[in-house]
Amino acid sequence: MTMIDDVLNDIFGKAQKKPAVSDGPVMETIAGRRAIRSFTKDDVPKEALDKVIEAMRLAPSAGNLQSRFFYFVRDPEKRAQLAKAAHNQRHVADAPICIVACTDERIAQRYGQHGVDTYALMDVAAAVENGMIMAHSLGLGTCWVGSVDETEARRILDIPNHLRPVSLIPLGYSANRPKMPARKDSKDVARIVE
Numbered sequence: 001m002t003m004i005d006d007v008l009n010d011i012f013g014k015a016q017k018k019p020a021v022s023d024g025p026v027m028e029t030i031a032g033r034r035a036i037r038s039f040t041k042d043d044v045p046k047e048a049l050d051k052v053i054e055a056m057r058l059a060p061s062a063g064n065l066q067s068r069f070f071y072f073v074r075d076p077e078k079r080a081q082l083a084k085a086a087h088n089q090r091h092v093a094d095a096p097i098c099i100v101a102c103t104d105e106r107i108a109q110r111y112g113q114h115g116v117d118t119y120a121l122m123d124v125a126a127a128v129e130n131g132m133i134m135a136h137s138l139g140l141g142t143c144w145v146g147s148v149d150e151t152e153a154r155r156i157l158d159i160p161n162h163l164r165p166v167s168l169i170p171l172g173y174s175a176n177r178p179k180m181p182a183r184k185d186s187k188d189v190a191r192i193v194e
């Protein structure tokens with residue numbers, strides 16, 4: 001049973017007729033995405049990269065300020081250095097591309113400290129999720145890597161001060177098909193307040 005079914009059961013009760021709601025292709029893509037930590041050596045075609053970038057670009061952002069910037073690193077030496085900065089997480093170096101996701105604090109400053117501390121991170125997170133979902137729909141794998149030494153990442157790519165590198169996203173073709181790690185029950189995740 002899917003989360004949508006659970007929610008509908010909560011609203012309408014099991015015995016009653018439910019409106020016709022199918023999971024649809026979006027739910028399939030969302031549910032099928034996994035954190036990929038093993039990649040083939042195959043390169044990512046430019047057209048696929050463009051689609052991932054477009055999906056990230058279209059993500060929502062606070063006040064539509066789009067307080068974010070992304071480096072797409074192909075350079076193997078730099079990817080190896082980024083993997084080291086991510087506390088030796090090999091998948092960062094193994095994927096043919098490493099996205100370095102940055103907040104743009106200069107833009108976020110428009111909303112003061114709350115913009116810098118909160119909105120900018122949300123702006124990046126929304127774009128990262130969009131990009132990961134698009135990548136998965138194109139048969140590509142990604143892994144959100146939040147454990148990274150930001151000072152090191154900044155040094156490796158000579159990132160200017162107004163950008164803050166908060167996550168790395170290795171991107172490439174998956175060499176395996178991991179199972180979905182356990183999720184909380186839908187009843188422990190959300191409550192409908194009537």
Ligand SMILES: Cc1cc2nc3c(=O)[nH]c(=O)nc-3n(C[C@H](O)[C@H](O)[C@H](O)COP(=O)(O)O)c2cc1C
Binds near residue numbers: 033035145146147181
């Ligand atoms: C904010 C954030 C930080 C994460 N940091 C790391 C990380 O440093 N290294 C890693 O291998 N995975 C990292 N992950 C991936 C999670 O471990 C993974 O998403 C989670 O186990 C659920 O698995 P799934 O993505 O396959 O559903 C991170 C995910 C998020 C959202």
